[in-house]
Amino acid sequence: MTDQPATQPVTVDRADGVATVTLNRPDRHNALTRELKDALVAALAEVGADPEVRAVVLTGAGRSFCVGQDLGEHAAALEADAATAFDTVAEHYTPVVVSLTTMPKPVVAAVNGTCVGAGLGFALACDLRVFADGATLGTAFSAIGLTCDSGLAGTLPRAVGEAKARELVLLGRNFTPEEAVAWGISGEVVAADDVLAAATRTATRLAAGPTLAYAESKRLLAEGISRPLAETLTAEGDAQARLGLTADHAGAVRAFLDRERPTFSGR
Template sequence: MTDQPVLVDRADAVATVTLNRPDRRNALTVEVKEALVTALAGIAEDTDVRAVVLTGSGSAFCVGQDLGEHADALEEDPATAFDTVVQHYTPIVTALATMPKPVVAAVNGTCVGAGLGFALACDLRVFAAGATLGTAFTAIGLTCDSGLASTLPRAVGEARARELVLLGRNFTPEEAVTWGIAGQVVPVDDVAATAAETAARLAAGPTLAYAESKRLLAVGLDRSLADTLGEEAVAQARCGASQDHAGAVTAFLNRERPTFAGE
């Protein structure tokens, strides 16, 4: 496998982004993070890509920050050691959560710290049975980053999120799904194929509607009902003016399967 820190593979309308430091369980160095920022930005703008898979190479999805590099940054200048949060984690999570196409996390193994933040920023998740999940931050005297202070309580509720962050205990995919972190749990050997199948299904779907839905759902809990109704009306009108919608209505009336071109 190539030694590039992040791999991007395009197959039909699906782009698969792979963190590629298997020997270090895909721990995040500056090189990896910068490559991931660049890869996600390019994919977000690529109109030929209609769905995305994010995964890790080897036995882990991502174990979060590379602590060896972090220790060197602290020794060099503690005042700038955490600039990476704004420079890298923020744009990565923002890209995953807001790009106008669905993103599937193929969690093939250990997923902790920023890795968990990345997985929760994706729209859908496929978990390897037996994978280790966790927040990890308090174990090294830190607090949340990579969006976990928002995505985790939204998924599992505030009380459970406090427990997972403050106690820092690891948990299983089966527990995660029970608590509300939606996702499929499959044997580890089936993760890649299941995620690819899910992404292909999404890529064949109404991507304009997916983009509007992502935008509405991202802020739905923070808006009043009146504001939500107003935003839904605007978004529905945009979708309603699309060729995808017109074609799907015609197909339905003709008892045919609709096709979607993202137009």
């Protein structure tokens, strides 16, 4: 089922508990205009709040995932008022990353092609990634005299280490999916034609799983990086206690004892 016509800047398709959110400016490599960013913020809020959606795929139409900000529109914003040209960071980029990282369901990035700048930030904000072999990845910001946005200053060093992150941001060189995986940016690398199918298979598997547990795990993992161990132990105990009261947990324990496959309803 498609929620918007294909001419919209962002489309959302739902099937089998999975919502596929597609950036839809293929002729411009899904460069981010205000229209597209507004639509993406709204689409992610919608699928994040929809109880029928149990997993999400984020991808781009055409040959690219996302090349970041549309520089033509940005140049016009600078000319109009350089002091407000970067309001989009708080209005769009930050809400997108917050939605991806905090929505109580897993998100899989189907990185079908070029993925740079904010596009890379969006991909790293997802829980899992599938990369097209041959895709170009990069930070890109230093090439236009800017620094990171879209969470890259946090997600990139956590994935590849501080030293490698400094290299990738300061030198601004592009890299391959194979390099990304070797450095610690977890992800599956597949043929370009198989990216969306592979990501959808993973999302469908997750959608059939214990989504309440996934939501608790996302929170624990995000907060556990910088939280003292004692606080993490307490948070884990609290999360386990909440999950222990769910029908999903009780049913899964019964299924295990009966040597049956558990089913999860999100309750």
